[in-house]
Amino acid sequence: MVRRSVKKDIEETNSVDKSIISEFVNIALACSKLKKIVVEQERGTYDLRTNLNLFLYGQIGSTKSTLLKQIAKHTGAKEPFTDMSYPALIGSVDSQTKQLIVGASWECRNSLLLLDEYDFQKRKKDDMRALLQLIEGGNYSRKLASFSSPVEEIQDDLSYKFKNGTFNIQTRFSLIIATMKYPYRSQSMEVQALASRSVCLPWYPSTEELYKVGCGFSLFDFKEKTPKKLKHKIKKATWEKLLTMCRETGSPNFIRMAGDCVRVFVVEGKHREDLYKVILEMGSKRFG
Helix, strand or coil, X not given: CCCCCHHHHHHCCXXXXXXHHHHHHHHHHHHCCCCEEEEECCCCEEEECCXXXXXXXXCCCCCHHXXXXXXXXXXXXXXXXXXXXXXXXXXXXCCCXXXXXECHHHHCCCEEEEEECCCCCXXXXXXXXXXXXXXXXXXXXXXXXXXXXXXXXXXXXXXXXXXXXXXXXXXXXXXXXXECCCHHHCCCHHHHHHHHCCEEEECCCCHHHHHHHHCCCCCCCCXXXXXXXXXXXXXXXXXXXXXXXXXXXXXXXXXXXXXXXXXXXXXXXXXXXXXXXXXXXXXXXXXX
């Protein structure tokens, strides 16, 4: 069997409309503030992670960096990070002052963590694994060889603690990555794991769309979508409807796809078939 080229795959990829990107970004921001989603199943219940992550990919010059900067400006999120090492994500101890430098995982709590042109090849596996652990549940614990004065910061159900050289972090953020990396041909297990835990959105703007950006038109339209209630229970019938819909794609990733649909449902307060369609189409793509 002849393997298709990445270039051929990209040529046949339909870019999502910028209005759809805005919808997902606004929902991701709202999800970063949710404290709990409990799903009723046929046998018991389980806690679904609340954060919705986005993986934006496109070619060079496709205004991805401009988009992230506009998102930060309009949502109040931290400016996009261009290099997210393990110390920058988790935290580090200054070698001279011995003071703790708080990591982005805590600075971006209840908000968006924006990564611009994230270079997967330069990242160590520990960097990626820490990021994956944080977006999967928000919990992280690890001991360092360095020591500083104890630090403890608490905000509602979240906390950032460093004592006796050990980090204990309970945080919550929605991750948005913008990259030229076409995720479905990556041989990296870490990249595949990251993409499978995100809604992947191709962004290949037309010449006319690029011209509008040059004229000062915005790529991102902000809309506040945070629900009044920050704790939600999903009824069994709703979960089964979404789970069955995603299972019919035949994708091994259908349970995570159903989770993303639930998060959209919670924020919107209703079913959004148009957004579900994007989740199913992109989530059912195969790696390799």
